[in-house]
Amino acid sequence: MIETALPPLPALPPRLRAARPAARRGVRRDRVRLLVVDRGTGEIAHRRFDDLPELVGPGDLLVVNTSRVLPAAVRATRASGEPVQLRPCVRRPGEWDALAVQVAAPHANVPLEAGETLRVGDAAVRVVGRREDIPLLWRVRLGVAGDLDLILRHGEPIRYSYVREPVPLDAYQPVYASRPGSAESPSAGLPFSWELLADIRRRGAGLAELVLHTGLSSYQDDDFDLEHHLFEEWFELEPAAAGAVERADRVIAVGTTVVRALETAAAADGHVRPMWAWTRLAIGPEKPPRVVDALLTGMHEPEASHFDLLRGFLPEALLGRAYREAIASGYLWHEFGDAALVV
Amino acid sequence: MSQLHGTVALVTGASRGLGRAIAIAFAREGAAIAICARGQADLDATADACRALGADVLAVAADVADPAGRERLIALALDRFGRVDVLVNNASTLGPTPLPLLADTDPEAFEEVVRVNLTAPFMLARSLVGGMLMRGSGLVVNVSSDAAVNGYPGWGAYSAAKAGLDALSRVWAAEAQGFGVTVVSVDPGDMDTEMHRAALPDDDPAQLARPEDVAEAFVRLAAAGTAESRLEARELLEVAR
Numbered sequence: 210m211i212e213t214a215l216p217p218l219p220a221l222p223p224r225l226r227a228a229r230p231a232a233r234r235g236v237r238r239d240r241v242r243l244l245v246v247d248r249g250t251g252e253i254a255h256r257r258f259d260d261l262p263e264l265v266g267p268g269d270l271l272v273v274n275t276s277r278v279l280p281a282a283v284r285a286t287r288a289s290g291e292p293v294q295l296r297p298c299v300r301r302p303g304e305w306d307a308l309a310v311q312v313a314a315p316h317a318n319v320p321l322e323a324g325e326t327l328r329v330g331d332a333a334v335r336v337v338g339r340r341e342d343i344p345l346l347w348r349v350r351l352g353v354a355g356d357l358d359l360i361l362r363h364g365e366p367i368r369y370s371y372v373r374e375p376v377p378l379d380a381y382q383p384v385y386a387s388r389p390g391s392a393e394s395p396s397a398g399l400p401f402s403w404e405l406l407a408d409i410r411r412r413g414a415g416l417a418e419l420v421l422h423t424g425l426s427s428y429q430d431d432d433f434d435l436e437h438h439l440f441e442e443w444f445e446l447e448p449a450a451a452g453a454v455e456r457a458d459r460v461i462a463v464g465t466t467v468v469r470a471l472e473t474a475a476a477a478d479g480h481v482r483p484m485w486a487w488t489r490l491a492i493g494p495e496k497p498p499r500v501v502d503a504l505l506t507g508m509h510e511p512e513a514s515h516f517d518l519l520r521g522f523l524p525e526a527l528l529g530r531a532y533r534e535a536i537a538s539g540y541l542w543h544e545f546g547d548a549a550l551v552v
Numbered sequence: 553m554s555q556l557h558g559t560v561a562l563v564t565g566a567s568r569g570l571g572r573a574i575a576i577a578f579a580r581e582g583a584a585i586a587i588c589a590r591g592q593a594d595l596d597a598t599a600d601a602c603r604a605l606g607a608d609v610l611a612v613a614a615d616v617a618d619p620a621g622r623e624r625l626i627a628l629a630l631d632r633f634g635r636v637d638v639l640v641n642n643a644s645t646l647g648p649t650p651l652p653l654l655a656d657t658d659p660e661a662f663e664e665v666v667r668v669n670l671t672a673p674f675m676l677a678r679s680l681v682g683g684m685l686m687r688g689s690g691l692v693v694n695v696s697s698d699a700a701v702n703g704y705p706g707w708g709a710y711s712a713a714k715a716g717l718d719a720l721s722r723v724w725a726a727e728a729q730g731f732g733v734t735v736v737s738v739d740p741g742d743m744d745t746e747m748h749r750a751a752l753p754d755d756d757p758a759q760l761a762r763p764e765d766v767a768e769a770f771v772r773l774a775a776a777g778t779a780e781s782r783l784e785a786r787e788l789l790e791v792a793r
Contacts (some may be wrong), residue, residue: 273686275683275686277627277630279627357627357628358624361620361624361628362624377619378623379623383682384682385682385685386679386682386683387634387683387686388630389631403681403682403685403727406685406686407685407731418686
């Protein structure tokens with residue numbers, strides 16, 4: 210055990226958990242706050258998200274995750290008539306891995322039984338069994354054809370307790386959201402507006418896209434969540450985007466999902482190639498990023514696995530200072546909150 | 553032939569009339585197409601006609617006036633094809649027929665016409681233009697009407713919504729300039745369709761254009777693009793000749 214001189218980070222005050230999308234707080238989506246942390250100088254600056262075009266220029270490439278969010282809290286019923294909520298998060302042909310939780314908050318896990326059949330609308334969904342590595346996840350057979358439609362017809366967005374009122378799915382989608390498959394919003398992209406993307410283009414910076422379908426940020430089990438079980442996520446990096454990354458002077462990842470995908474696609478020689486694959490990569494202090502030079506991210510709590518990834522970008526002391534300063538300055542946290550840029 | 557090979561198109565209101573004709577014309581020209589209408593049976597018939605031409609087709613029975621229906625349409629199309637290059641907002645409603653004068657128009661009927669003819673095209677385009685901006689190319693075609701610019705008694709709700717749609721095209725075209733994304737309203741002109749018969753039952757069908765012929769204007773537009781924000785289909789057809 211190595212003793213650290215750094216004091217523990219304070220817990221996030223509940224009032225800083227963004228309960229509503231920016232637009233519903235009367236703030237344009239691209240006018241949330243932006244904490245800029247400079248790794249080189251250790252400086253921390255307070256900007257606004259729509260200052261971003263001033264912070265980028267020719268040679269920069271912003272890479273976004275265009276995965277579209279599914280309404281991944283799906284109403285189901287057990288044979289006994291007990292309602293249950295499925296949270297499908299890993300898609301394979303005909304089969305998904307899903308969390309099964311109670312319909313009502315706090316959405317505690319519901320132990321299903323291998324072989325049982327659930328109803329989702331008119332469809333029968335068979336529970337194949339548990340995942341051995343992550344036993345809170347159930348393998349459920351939704352059928353090869355129409356699996357997505359079933360989720361779209363009978364789901365609503367997964368909503369954590371700090372988001373007190375239901376929010377339409379649209380509010381979880383970045384403006385460029387495309388191929389569906391994420392269980393939760395790749396939320397670092399939420400503050401982008403069309404106007405801002407156009408401004409970034411005008412400044413001569415490049416935009417590239419990849420798809421990484423996000424899994425769940427919580428298994429609805431505090432102890433289990435603290436163990437940071439990262440499961441596999443599917444990503445697709447097309448040749449055009451891989452080429453753009455190779456040519457860029459500075460690669461700015463929009464969101465931790467983009468870091469995960471790009472760093473997975475980097476070969477041993479550090480060069481990025483096109484890839485369509487599952488990733489289990491965990492970025493952290495022991496495995497710092499090799500391809501990504503800067504990170505635009507939402508605000509994550511120290512307990513979240515996203516925070517481990519930030520430790521791969523920032524020395525612990527600077528990360529701690531940024532976190533404390535963001536709290537002191539009243540930045541808002543989570544998917545509908547403010548943003549940070551690590552350069 | 554194959555003017556639209558490699559293009560992914562989404563056509564709403566594709567089970568009948570002009571929408572069906574556009575879907576079939578796009579299919580013939582090699583496009584992959586997602587089609588949508590409320591009724592499954594008629595939609596399936598259009599899908600079969602497109603598949604018979606060798607097209608890759610996704611048919612989604614959904615009401616574009618319903619947010620959940622729109623999300624299903626968009627998500628299923630993007631899941632199947634990965635992108636949408638051309639959106640044709642063709643789905644449209646007259647509201648109750650015989651067409652009432654404005655002062656006699658039921659407020660709920662008015663709102664329904666606006667939801668289908670104006671809000672739905674806006675929301676569908678809004679869901680897709682972000683991806684178009686990222687790729688630096690895309691086309692949104694809003695099917696308009698001469699009722700958008702003329703004051704025909706009885707056409708109040710429809711007219712107002714179509715005029716709004718024209719305004720939407722005009723502003724969006726200006727905002728998208730320079731980013732490879734085109735937004736345009738097209739007035740197809742009078743055609744021999746079920747909708748036309750419902751609105752003007754006494755018109756002589758022999759005097760009306762066939763939707764199959766008018767659909768060629770949309771093929772032309774999807775293949776060549778335009779710098780205009782409002783067009784009449786016959787202008788496009790004259791160019792084609």
